[in-house]
Each structure stands twice: as structure tokens, then as C-alpha cells.
Amino acid sequence: MSTLVAGVDLGGTTASLALAHPDGTVECETRIDTESYQGPLSVLERIAEGLLGLAREAGEQPATLGIGLPGLVDIERGISKFMPNLPTNWVDIEVAGILTSHVGCPVAVINDARAATLGELRFGHGREARSLALFTLGTGIGGGLAIDGRLRLGPVGAAGEFGHLAVIPYGPLCGCGNRGCLETLISGPALTGEAVRLMRSGRAPILNDLVAGDISLVTPRTMAEAARAGDTVLKSTITSRSEYLGIGVANVVTVVHPEIIVLSGGVAEMGELILEPVRRTIRERVSMVPVDSVRVEKSLIGERAGLYGTLAYAADALAAGV
Numbered sequence: 116m117s118t119l120v121a122g123v124d125l126g127g128t129t130a131s132l133a134l135a136h137p138d139g140t141v142e143c144e145t146r147i148d149t150e151s152y153q154g155p156l157s158v159l160e161r162i163a164e165g166l167l168g169l170a171r172e173a174g175e176q177p178a179t180l181g182i183g184l185p186g187l188v189d190i191e192r193g194i195s196k197f198m199p200n201l202p203t204n205w206v207d208i209e210v211a212g213i214l215t216s217h218v219g220c221p222v223a224v225i226n227d228a229r230a231a232t233l234g235e236l237r238f239g240h241g242r243e244a245r246s247l248a249l250f251t252l253g254t255g256i257g258g259g260l261a262i263d264g265r266l267r268l269g270p271v272g273a274a275g276e277f278g279h280l281a282v283i284p285y286g287p288l289c290g291c292g293n294r295g296c297l298e299t300l301i302s303g304p305a306l307t308g309e310a311v312r313l314m315r316s317g318r319a320p321i322l323n324d325l326v327a328g329d330i331s332l333v334t335p336r337t338m339a340e341a342a343r344a345g346d347t348v349l350k351s352t353i354t355s356r357s358e359y360l361g362i363g364v365a366n367v368v369t370v371v372h373p374e375i376i377v378l379s380g381g382v383a384e385m386g387e388l389i390l391e392p393v394r395r396t397i398r399e400r401v402s403m404v405p406v407d408s409v410r411v412e413k414s415l416i417g418e419r420a421g422l423y424g425t426l427a428y429a430a431d432a433l434a435a436g437v
Contacts (some may be wrong), residue, residue: 120433121177121218121423124227125158125184127151127200127254131422132165134291134338137198137430139238139423143172146246146422151201155208163217179223181429183230185255190272193224199290200254200289223432226272227251227421231267231414232259235377236391239415244374248367249414250277250387252361256298256358260371278302280363297363298303301356303381307333339385350388352383357389361396364411372404386413 118143125132126149133144147165162182169177186198186205193211196300198204211222223232232249237240245264251257251321256278260267268273278289278298286295299305311330314320322341326332342350354422364376376393394411415421 117176117220119173119177119300120426120429121169121180121220122422122429123162123182124183124230124421124425125162125168125181126147126227129187130158130162131419132162132169132353133238133422133426134175134177135165137433139426139430141426143169144422145169154203155195155201156213157208157211159208159213161215163214166218167307177218177220177429179433180218180220181225181230181425181427181431181432182210182222182226182427183227183425184210184213185227185257187324188224188226188272189425190268193222195224217277220358221432223428224259225425225428226257226259226269227296229255229259229266229268229272229275230424230428231379231420232261232275232424233256233324234374234416234420234422235379235414235426236266237427238423239420240375240377240412246371246373246408248275248277248364248371248373248419249374249377249379250364250383251380252301252303252360252378253380254303256302258298260367260373262371262373277363277367277394280366281324282359282362291389294367297360301382303335306335306338306347306353306356306382309356310338310349313349313352319349335385339388342388353385354392356394357392360389361393362400364393365397368401368406368409370401373409375410375412376415377412379417383413 117136122133135141187196195205195208214222228251246262249259258277259275279296281295283295287299287300289296314323390428
């Protein structure tokens with residue numbers, strides 16, 4: 116009987132693949148280009164080829180496979196329902212069935228942000244906190260919730276969609292159809308778009324010099340570097356956008372009161388430029404529950420949280436006999 120499980124963290128640009136022991140010890144891993152323009156069947160076939168290659172390297176086939184997908188999934192049927200950032204949106208693609216036919220083991224499907232939450236719970240901050248809420252701050256904003264040491268998925272696996280908390284009643288239109296969602300304000304594209312506007316209007320001179328006027332080089336990392344170097348208007352913009360995030364986080368604290376709020380993803384790499392306004396906003400806005408013990412921290416395992424989460428999800432499925 117196989118002692119290994121497989122995990123796949125599917126992103127818009129790359130997919131991370133690994134084989135590991137059920138305790139999370141990685142046996143071997145690789146990364147492939149997603150090439151999502153070729154369509155879901157091609158992507159899944161190349162993922163399967165990558166996993167089979169790892170199985171040959173390990174000398175053992177995986178017993179189960181967990182895969183995290185960037186969008187809405189049907190966890191019971193193993194079907195992708197809507198992938199907003201992938202061509203064709205992967206509507207009703209039988210991900211589990213297709214991968215099972217190629218890899219030869221049961222497949223458990225989960226949203227990528229919920230997978231990252233599970234990864235953080237098992238291998239990151241969750242090792243010292245039984246309840247946490249995770250916000251993934253990247254191209255979009257996702258999230259997940261763990262209470263009493265257990266990942267909470269809800270009836271369709273959608274619990275924790277923090278990016279679509281509305282914090283401005285009549286704010287920018289979001290891709291979800293609502294207005295004023297966090298995703299429209301402090302996702303990577305939202306932040307960099309505002310930074311480009313400031314740069315072009317002459318109000319972010321240090322950023323302009325840093326990227327030599329090339330807007331394609333404006334990222335959360337270069338924004339943070341310019342803000343720390345003295346771009347005051349840019350820093351003020353990051354602070355105000357972070358306060359909106361703080362409002363969303365404060366709402367989660369009021370409802371759930373987790374021990375720790377974890378921020379992950381490229382935007383979270385801004386560090387204290389993001390963390391300090393969020394912490395301050397929680398203190399200012401939450402009065403019904405004690406907040407002194409609620410920590411706000413960057414992820415301990417960063418971009419690997421999603422991959423580790425899919426491995427843990429596969430291990431859990433194996434233990435449950437799925």
C-alpha cells in the first residue's frame with residue numbers, strides 16, 4: 116500500500132506539485148507552467164504527467180491527491196464551477212474524474228485559499244493557535260477560516276471568501292457583481308493601478324525613479340520600497356487601503372474572534388506598511404470582544420502554504436478512507 120500523498124497548488128502562471136508523507140514531509144516536488152491558454156484538459160493532462168514523473172522519481176504511486184483551484188469548486192463532486200482568472204473560466208470541469216483517470220488515485224478538490232488556510236493551520240501559525248483567519252492578498256483576495264483546530268468549508272466549500280466583504284457601500288464595481296469589495300481596493304492589481312496613477316501624475320517620484328518610468332515594473336514590492344524611501348503620498352495610499360482591509364478584518368474578529376489573523380500573498384510582503392494599519396483599525400473598531408490577544412501576522416510558510424495545504428487535504432482524505 117502506498118505511503119505517499121500528492122498535492123497540487125494550481126495558479127494562473129504556475130502549478131506546484133509534490134509527493135509527501137502524510138505528516139507533510141516532502142519526498143519530491145516540481146513546478147510546471149500552467150499554460151492555461153491551452154484549456155483545462157491540457158492543463159490537467161500536464162499536471163498528471165508531472166505527478167507521474169514524481170511517482171517514478173519516488174518509486175511509488177500516491178494513494179490520494181489533493182488539488183487547490185483558484186475559484187469556486189464543488190468539493191463533493193470534485194468539479195470546478197468558476198475560475199475567474201483562467202481562460203474559459205473552467206465551468207463544470209470534472210477535475211477529480213479527469214485526474215483520477217490519469218493518475219490512478221482518488222482526488223480531493225478544494226479552493227486554493229482554503230488550502231492555504233489548511234497549510235497555515237497544520238504547518239504555520241496554526242501550530243500555536245487553534246483558531247485563525249487567513250487573508251490571501253494577491254491578484255485577487257481569498258481567505259479561509261479555522262476554528263477549534265479544524266478548517267471550516269461550509270456546505271459547498273466557499274466559507275472564508277473574505278475578498279468579497281463589502282467595506283464601501285457604493286465603491287468600485289467588483290468582478291463578483293458587488294461594489295466596494297476588499298478585492299477592488301487592496302488586491303495586487305488594485306494597489307498597483309493606483310500607484311501607476313500616482314506615478315503618472317508626478318505624485319510618486321521615488322517610485323518613478325525606482326522603476327525608471329516603466330509601469331510594468333510597478334509591484335507591491337517596488338511600491339513598498341518607494342514608500343519606505345520617502346514617497347509620502349504613495350505611503351499614505353497604502354495606509355488608507357490597508358485601513359479598508361482592517362475594516363474587513365475587524366468584522367471577522369467581531370464575528371469569529373480568532374486567535375490570529377494571517378496575511379499571505381504578494382501584497383502581504385509589504386510587511387508593517389500593511390500590518391500596522393490593520394492592527395490599529397482593529398483596535399479602533401472592535402469593542403464588543405477583547406482584541407489585545409488577537410495577533411495579526413504574515414504567514415509563516417508564505418507561498419508554500421497552498422501546496423502544504425493540498426498535501427494535508429490529501430492526507431485527511433486518505434485517513435477518512437475517501
